[in-house]
Amino acid sequence: MDTPAAGKLVIISGPSGAGKSTVLERALKECQLPLELSVSATTRQPRPGEADGVSYYFIAKDEFIERKEAGEFLEWKEVFGRGDYYGTLRKAVTAGLNAGKWVVLEIDVEGAMMVLESHPNAITIFIHPGSPEELERRLRDRGTEAEETIQRRLEVARSEMKVGSKYNHQVVNDTIDRAVQEICDILSRGE
């Protein structure tokens, strides 16, 4: 287990299209806590509007694999069977925690389970969309994904929803304001 650090680790997961990013963005600004979002590395292509170093560090697959083998990732995963990798950089997390930050990881369920092995006291929050129909509608409204990708994401989402019960807290994103408030309340309680 890692040495206890000054900050806290917060893990947030939820199916794609649960509105997770919007809720999280608001929570980072509005919760009265020193929250810091950990920027993951990925080999997938940036979507329109995504900036390198802000949404993700967009890196080539060769570089990802090299850094993974060098042990630079606290956790990593190949998502959706597309051959794209995602991972949390160990160094940034440790630096944030040592500086007393509450480091927030927005990662998938498998990654979360991997992080819990080394950080069992992490606060875990699973964000659910209002309903499966709502989830599908949001994915389609985004208009950036092919049908095959949507189907794959829905399949992943259904299985992710089942594992949501492994998290300390479940938040339903029925309305953004309410979900943000609930997340701030959970974090203020610090567990």
Ligand code: 5GP
């Ligand atoms: P997207 O491609 O839509 O940005 O993200 C797809 C999925 O990858 C989401 O479920 C997101 O939580 C997950 N993800 C993003 N970064 C990481 C990471 O560093 N590690 C893991 N395990 N999953 C991640």
